[in-house]
Amino acid sequence: MRRAIMWGIPIIVILVIVILYGLIAFLIAQGVASAERKPQEDHPSAHGLQFEDVEFVSRRGDVTLSGWYINPDSGKPTLIFVHGMGSRRSGDRAVELAARLVGRGFSVLLFDLRGHGSSGGDKASGGYYERWDLLGAFDFLVGRGVPRERIGVVGFSMGAGTALLAAAEEPAIRALVADSPFANASDRIADEAARKTIFPRWIMPIFLPTARLMASQIYGIDIGAVVPEDAAKRLSYPILVIHGMADTRIPFEQAVRVHKAAHPQSDIWLVPEVDHVDAFLTHPEEYVERMASYFEGRLGVQ
Numbered sequence: 144m145r146r147a148i149m150w151g152i153p154i155i156v157i158l159v160i161v162i163l164y165g166l167i168a169f170l171i172a173q174g175v176a177s178a179e180r181k182p183q184e185d186h187p188s189a190h191g192l193q194f195e196d197v198e199f200v201s202r203r204g205d206v207t208l209s210g211w212y213i214n215p216d217s218g219k220p221t222l223i224f225v226h227g228m229g230s231r232r233s234g235d236r237a238v239e240l241a242a243r244l245v246g247r248g249f250s251v252l253l254f255d256l257r258g259h260g261s262s263g264g265d266k267a268s269g270g271y272y273e274r275w276d277l278l279g280a281f282d283f284l285v286g287r288g289v290p291r292e293r294i295g296v297v298g299f300s301m302g303a304g305t306a307l308l309a310a311a312e313e314p315a316i317r318a319l320v321a322d323s324p325f326a327n328a329s330d331r332i333a334d335e336a337a338r339k340t341i342f343p344r345w346i347m348p349i350f351l352p353t354a355r356l357m358a359s360q361i362y363g364i365d366i367g368a369v370v371p372e373d374a375a376k377r378l379s380y381p382i383l384v385i386h387g388m389a390d391t392r393i394p395f396e397q398a399v400r401v402h403k404a405a406h407p408q409s410d411i412w413l414v415p416e417v418d419h420v421d422a423f424l425t426h427p428e429e430y431v432e433r434m435a436s437y438f439e440g441r442l443g444v445q
Contacts, residue, residue: 165353167350177266177267178257178258178259178264178265178266178267179228179229179258179259179267180231180258180260181229181230181231181259181260183231183232183233183260183261184231184233184234185233185236185238186233186238187211187213187242189238190238190239190241190242191242192213192214192238192242192245193214193215194212194213194215195211195215196210196211197209197210197211197212197252197254197283198210199254199279199280199282199283200279201257201272201275201276201278201279202275202276202278202279202281202282203272203279205264205272205275206257206262206263206264207262207263208254208256208257208263208279208280209255209260209262210232210252210253210254210255210280211232211252211253211254212250212251212252212287213241213242213245213250213251213252214245214249214250214251215250215287216250217287217288217290219248219249219250219293220248220249220250220293220294220295220438220443221249221250221251221252221293221294222241222244222249222250222251222252222294222296222297222438223251223252223254223277223281223284223294223295223296223297224237224240224241224251224252224253224254224297224298224299224302225256225273225277225296225297225298225299225302225303225305225306226255226256226259226302227299227300227301227302227303227323227420228267228300229259230299230300230302231255231259231260232253232254232255232260233253233260234299235299235420235423235424236423236424237253237299238253240423240430240431241253243427243431243435244431244434244435244438247431247435247439247444248439248444249435249438250289252280252283252284254276254280256273256276256305257272257273262276266362268362268364268369269301269304269328269331269332269364269366269369270301270304270305270308270369270371271308271364271365271366271368271369273301273302273305274305274308274309274312275309276305277296277305277306277309278309278312278313281294281296281309281313281315281316291315292315292317292442293442293443294316294442295317295318295319295438295441296309296310296316296318296320297319297320297322297434298320298321298322299322299323299420300322300323300324300325300393300419300420301325303321303322303323303324303371304321304324304325304328304369304371306321307319307321307324307371307374307375307378307401308374310378311375311377311378314379317380317441317442318380318382318437318438318441318442319378319382320382320383320384320385320434320437320438321371321382321383321385321398321401322385322386322422322423323386323387323390323392323393323398323419323420323422324371324384324386324393324397324398324401325393325397326370326371326372326397326398326400326401326404327369327370327371327372327397327400328366328370329351329366329367330397331393331397332347332351332354333347333348333351334347334393334394355367371401372400372401372403372404373404375401375402375405376404376405378405378406380406381405381406381407381408381409381410382405382406382409382410383409383410383411383412383433383434383437384401384402384405384409384411384412385398385411385412385414385430385433385434386398386399386411386412386414386422387414387416387418387419387420387421387422388413388414388415388417389415389416389417389418390418390419391419392418392419393419395413398411399411399413410437412433414426
């Protein structure tokens with residue numbers, strides 16, 4: 144009996160550790176795939192904008208996406224906005240920003256990513272599948288007669304990473320602004336898991352290999368492929384990177400990495416004392432001027 148107890152206790156401890164390890168790894172993987180729907184917080188009609196309610200499919204053809212095509216005109220350069228994780232097309236004052244850019248001669252397509260807002264789907268992927276949503280938006284505009292070379296992309300937070308991944312796959316995209324991007328999804332997963340649990344950041348890499356395996360096997364998400372800084376290296380044109388230096392969600396050093404990997408003529412605006420995706424909120428005039436000037440140079444305005 145004594146020998147059984149002596150052997151049994153270590154086995155039980157090991158089993159508990161293995162179970163806890165697997166549970167934590169699963170929760171991390173599940174967090175990558177968790178989508179969150181929120182009601183729209185703004186609407187084009189509140190800004191007196193001409194718009195159309197539109198629907199289109201992801202380039203992968205697996206989900207129907209909903210959006211607003213603001214100031215629809217195939218003769219104008221058109222910007223696609225890509226929101227972040229847990230947000231929606233009207234989040235982070237996107238409609239107000241669109242209204243200001245319409246005043247500068249652009250059309251704008253705002254849409255909800257899969258699992259968000261009014262779009263289909265019930266899973267997110269940190270940008271892995273969302274890149275196909277953005278490419279579906281690009282295909283929609285081309286189908287509406289907008290020249291490929293006159294379509295630009297604006298991504299916010301996860302949407303910025305998504306924009307970089309999609310642009311690296313679609314050479315016809317020739318202009319991109321990344322607001323508050325992350326450089327590598329594995330870094331972000333560790334940070335987000337530490338933020339949401341009692342476990343410290345330094346221990347999270349222990350769980351990442353198994354979490355990545357679970358994300359792949361259960362949800363079909365290749366976390367290792369979600370590396371926006373690598374995607375930036377494949378772009379043959381300069382981009383504009385914007386990031387708040389007081390960002391408590393994605394450290395601004397991640398944006399510096401993206402900028403360093405991008406075309407040597409790319410520009411970066413690091414905004415002091417600004418939190419996550421808040422540069423437009425705190426410096427609206429300068430934000431619009433920097434963004435509009437960049438796109439005017441890349442796409443032209445008639």
